[in-house]
Amino acid sequence: MAATDREIAAMRRALALALHGPRGLNPQVGAVLLSPDGEVIAEGWHRGAGTPHAEVDALSKLAPGGARGATAVVTLEPCNHTGRTGPCSEALIAAGVARVVYAVDDPGAHSSGGGRRLREAGVDVEAGVLAAEGQALLDSWLTVQRLGRPLVTLKWAQSLDGRAAADDGTSQWITGPEARADVHRRRSEADAILVGTGTLLADDPALTARRPDGSLFDAQPRPVVVGTRAVPQDAQVRRHPRPFMQDEGDDLPDLLSRLRELGAHRVFVEGGPTLASAFLREGLVDEVLVYLAPTLIGGSRLAVGDIGVGTIDAQRRLDLSSVERLGRDLLMIARPLTTSEEIS
Template structure:
């Protein structure tokens, strides 16, 4: 039976509850328990790895038997496996829930199957309620499940003729203040920001996300520096509110795996050209942000280096998602199509 008005409203409430939980290895999930008359009996959300899942959190606020005949409205399909906590499908069955409404199917091989388990036990299940909103809420987590690693955005700023710096190495500032402010907004949306030691030693970046007035944004990406050279003790990155992760960067897959294990879902690669090229060449660039300034520099300091492209047939082709004017500059956002994708 399709979701009724009370269940749709409860799903909207569950979305807002989900956002109270932390981003990380586990998805943000919210749950609302409705009485047979459509009244809210309890609410819950997932507070992070090792804590009760949203459904169990909501059920814990009810007396034994109070959920009998109730409807559970959940943003993600109830899990069907035992990890740090037990399966939510079994908890719902034990509580006597008669109907389950959820937005998004669980993509995990081990954790999915909760809907099937509930139906087999006689519980009415309605899937895909407000699914577009549910997928938007879980977009980054779902992408991590699909890719098996964090989603990577590679950003660079360049002159109109494709240079990242003048021949003497200076690059502040190729783009204008509007474009630079946009970068900080996107930094604040990431979980980790990555630069190479060359950029760190040349520019001494703080790697923080800042507001136009210079104050720190509420959300900060974790600073990551890749390269064999040492990070100076006086480097600005040491004053970042989050601890620095410094790796030699020779194994980008291992770096992404480590970041994923730390709960990172979105990685923002700021370069320089050597590092940006390495991520593209390795096939780890999912999105590209190219900030293009109306200046000409010439010279050898290209925005990208060797990508492993020897002939036009090997060109890395992208799909342009948007083109935006930022002051005098342009921002082109493009997505990379990986091998095997349609």
């Protein structure tokens, strides 16, 4: 049975509830319980590692037997394993829930299978409701589960003719204040920010996330400098609120793996065509942000260099998901197409 209007409304509420939970090593999950006649009877969300999962949090708001015959609407497929807490699938079965509606399948090797377990117990299950919104909520966590590395966002600013800097190497500022404010907001949402030594030496970026008034956001990304050249003693990055990390850059998958071990789920690659090209060449980019300024620079300083495309048949196709006006500039957000998406 397809999801009802009330179930879809409950899913939107569950997605909003999920945002109350902390971002980190565990997914943000929300849950809403509906009575047999479609009324909301309880809500819950996951508050962090070791705390009850969203479904169990919602069930705890009801008296024993209060969920019998109810519908559970959850942003992520109920888990089917025992970790710090028990399986949510078993908790829902024990509570007598008659139907479960969820947005996104759990790709975890140990936690998946909750939907199958529920069906085996006679519970009606509807998957994929508002799946796109669920995927957007969980994008970094899903990337870690599927690929074992953080989600990588690659950002660059360029002129209309594709240049990221003038021939003398200067690049501040191609875009206007609105675009720069958007970049800083996105920095604050990342766990790590990566920049190449070429950009570091040319621009001396602070790599902090700042509000338009210059004050720092509470959340700051870990600064990572990629390259072998020494970081000057007076570089601004040395005054970053978090100690910077330097990597030689000869093994980007290993760098991402180490950042994952340090708790990074979302990595923001910013600054330098050499670094940008390396990530693209190795197929390590999940999202591309291009800030396009209505200006012409000319010269040889292209925003992106060699990405391993020798013929037009090897071009890296992207899906353009949004275009936004920011002052005089445009922000284009795109993601790489999979092989199957390119064929279709």
